[in-house]
Amino acid sequence: MNHKNENLEQLLRQFVNEAQARDMADDIRQADTLFEKYPAPSADRETIEAIHHNVGRQLELNRRLHTKLPYFSAAAVAVILLAGMLILRSDIKRMNNTHPLQAVAANEFWSELNSFETSMADIDSEISNLSETINTMDSGTFEPFNPLKLNITELDEIESITNSTEFWKG
Amino acid sequence: MTEPPELENLIEKCKKGDKEAFNELIERYSNRCYAYFYRLTGQAHLSDELFSDLSIRLVKKIHSFQKGSFEKWLFTVASNLFKDYLRRQYRQKKIIEQKAFQLLQSNDEKKNTGEVFDKLQLAIEKLDPDTAELVTMRYYGQLSFKELAEIRNEPIGTTLSKVHRGVNKLRRIMETL
Numbered sequence: 118m119n120h121k122n123e124n125l126e127q128l129l130r131q132f133v134n135e136a137q138a139r140d141m142a143d144d145i146r147q148a149d150t151l152f153e154k155y156p157a158p159s160a161d162r163e164t165i166e167a168i169h170h171n172v173g174r175q176l177e178l179n180r181r182l183h184t185k186l187p188y189f190s191a192a193a194v195a196v197i198l199l200a201g202m203l204i205l206r207s208d209i210k211r212m213n214n215t216h217p218l219q220a221v222a223a224n225e226f227w228s229e230l231n232s233f234e235t236s237m238a239d240i241d242s243e244i245s246n247l248s249e250t251i252n253t254m255d256s257g258t259f260e261p262f263n264p265l266k267l268n269i270t271e272l273d274e275i276e277s278i279t280n281s282t283e284f285w286k287g
Numbered sequence: 288m289t290e291p292p293e294l295e296n297l298i299e300k301c302k303k304g305d306k307e308a309f310n311e312l313i314e315r316y317s318n319r320c321y322a323y324f325y326r327l328t329g330q331a332h333l334s335d336e337l338f339s340d341l342s343i344r345l346v347k348k349i350h351s352f353q354k355g356s357f358e359k360w361l362f363t364v365a366s367n368l369f370k371d372y373l374r375r376q377y378r379q380k381k382i383i384e385q386k387a388f389q390l391l392q393s394n395d396e397k398k399n400t401g402e403v404f405d406k407l408q409l410a411i412e413k414l415d416p417d418t419a420e421l422v423t424m425r426y427y428g429q430l431s432f433k434e435l436a437e438i439r440n441e442p443i444g445t446t447l448s449k450v451h452r453g454v455n456k457l458r459r460i461m462e463t464l
Contacts, residue, residue: 125432147454154407175346180304
């Protein structure tokens with residue numbers, strides 16, 4: 118048997134010296150001769166015929182599979198789409214089922230937010246008033262109400278009347 | 288390495304699902320593939336089974352053969368099939384090697400099957416499984432050392448050395464038989 122017309126000695130010379138390469142090549146060729154001298158049995162005709170039959174069956178199977186492949190692919194895509202739709206639908210259903218609770222929660226949230234904002238507005242107004250008062254005090258124009266303090270003109274008048282009347286009394 | 292145009296045409300026909308082309312391809316390689324399995328197992332019924340499996344795998348995998356040596360591709364598939372067979376039988380690699388050795392060594396079992404063995408078969412059975420596969424694959428696959436080294440994923444020098452040691456051992460064993 119040929120081994121792709123391989124130059125064995127040349128190949129072996131890459132690894133060993135020329136004499137060794139020649140000996141090794143001879144050893145390998147002698148082994149080939151042994152295989153030629155003792156041929157292995159062949160597959161019997163019955164086996165070959167059975168194999169031909171099996172090959173035909175396998176080819177038919179491949180052909181059927183090949184023709185059905187587009188249908189299988191379409192079916193697979195359909196199943197994936199169907200599964201996607203079912204998942205989406207169940208999600209929507211779940212969202213719809215929880216809507217009343219969500220609405221109550223939202224109303225409560227908004228009313229609480231409104232009352233909070235009102236409180237915050239009141240506090241803000243108070244802070245503004247206080248801030249204004251402080252500013253006024255800082256500017257020195259603030260006059261707090263003092264019921265004991267009388268009008269200056271009135272005091273002057275009273276004092277002058279008292280003086281004029283009591284002067285003569287000595 | 289490319290195949291002759293005639294073989295290339297045959298393979299192309301096989302790729303198109305031509306039954307006759309497959310039959311021709313199988314006929315063309317039946318002796319060598321069967322002999323490869325027979326020398327490794329030493330049992331005709333196992334060789335029938337493995338050769339039949341190889342043919343079906345050929346039908347299933349022919350599209351994966353693109354270019355290069357068809358024989359290298361075919362015997363790689365055959366080798367993988369034989370290893371799968373051993374793996375199926377014994378699962379673990381260590382056990383595979385032990386059992387493959389036992390398989391090759393178990394003369395008693397084969398005597399019970401009524402097989403008649405030549406000296407070469409008896410000598411191959413005394414080799415370790417790896418060397419036995421290497422030597423039989425080289426001969427029946429008609430593979431170059433470069434191809435063998437590529438299949439075995441080892442440097443070409445290693446393959447050369449293993450084959451040389453293997454065939455020397457084979458010859459020594461045969462002298463004692």
